[in-house]
Amino acid sequence: MTLLRVDDLEVSHGPLQALWGVSLTISAGEKVGLLGANGAGKSTTLGAIVGHYPAQAGRIQFDGRDETRSDVNSRLSCGMALVPEGRRLFVEMSVRENLEMGAYLAGPRRALAQSLEQVFTLFPILKEKERQAAGTLSGGQQQMVAIGRALMSRPRLLLLDEPFIGVAPLIIRDVMQALAQIAADGITIVLVEQNIHRALEFVERAYVIENGKTVLEGSRDHLLSDPTFGAKLLGLD
Template identity: 55%
Template sequence: MMLELKNIAVDHGKVRALWDVSLHVEQGERVALLGANGAGKSTTIGAIIGLYPLSEGSVSYEGKELSHHRTAETVNEGISLVPEGRRLFPGMSVFENLAMGAYTRRARKNMAEEIEKIYTLFPILKEKRRQNAGELSGGQQQQVAVGRALMSSPRLLLLDEPFIGVAPKVIDEILDTLRKIVEEGVTVLLVEQNVHRAFDFATRAYVLENGRTVLDGDRERLLDDPEFARTFLGLG
């Protein structure tokens, strides 16, 4: 098992955001985490990368418990995040934003090579490498955010609602890129509100509702499940 969350609870101050979340991701899988606004998707991601302490339960990565790890250690372990809202530095160049993703010693050493790989995945970024990230379109900015996350050569890539503010054509391009990345052996956990878009990519999903995992299963099984249809197919 690559990633395993066992009955985790997370509190934001006095407010419990996650109650009893369990999920697992196998090496090489494409898994979606679905749920409405406020369901607890970003909190779950934050718990995985060590941004939020666990009040209950455990997070394991490759059999090792991560519960007390800090974010930087998580990156060293091979987990990388494309955060909600992209979090680029708008006044810095595309190149500089990508360079920010080279957290690990290995990534810093191979930076030129890693950046060339990103430019091969997203050729437009090479063209715009000297422009400020803030001047790019939403879709191009998302490519920068994905590229930055790939700079540390992750084995597990987490994406938190990456398609907000991105044109449908560019979403398709980014999904194609993610498929390529999966073929190269990277495992992906994608947070998404739009079920159809999530299942354009993911083969299995978990559904979060009010901080609890309420449904999970393969794409085909979920799409046939009347409970899933009732809760989710109208969404997004």
């Protein structure tokens, strides 16, 4: 079953057009990567999917419904959640308060205790630090809070924008394992990741975005055997 379908998406930031035709088809339960050079449009794509940026052309469908013009809260309530670039935590608030923020809509609010339990099972260190200000945590622990906050909205689709930036190498493995567990629990994952080998180790297939367009798509083996893959990743093709 197709969970997310994006057709020929175009998005501008003010006068600057960032996306010129992004198309993605993602099935429920898949783990999919989004690769591309700096400035290619990966973050803009994720932001447009969750409704932070309006589509000026193209279409976004989720679970068979057209969501192209719906607002951020409707997309959140139908099951999309973004772990944004740079985490965006409330650093002065406690870990637990940050997590609770993820459950502000009525449905997730009712399931708050159960969701918190699930996040603490996934990231036990957050239970130990639940009363501490989020800003006092390590980079990796803050990333766990950002992922946990997204999970508190009980998503069906989790979009992650470079979740390993600022995370110590030893902790990257823990976070990867948690993401694998989240996927095993049935949540569909779209991962933006700069480290191609790390990304392709985790996802089943990936799209390459170059200059605001999806230009290549396929499994790890398919991508690695495509002679244009390297140039497209660098935005030189």
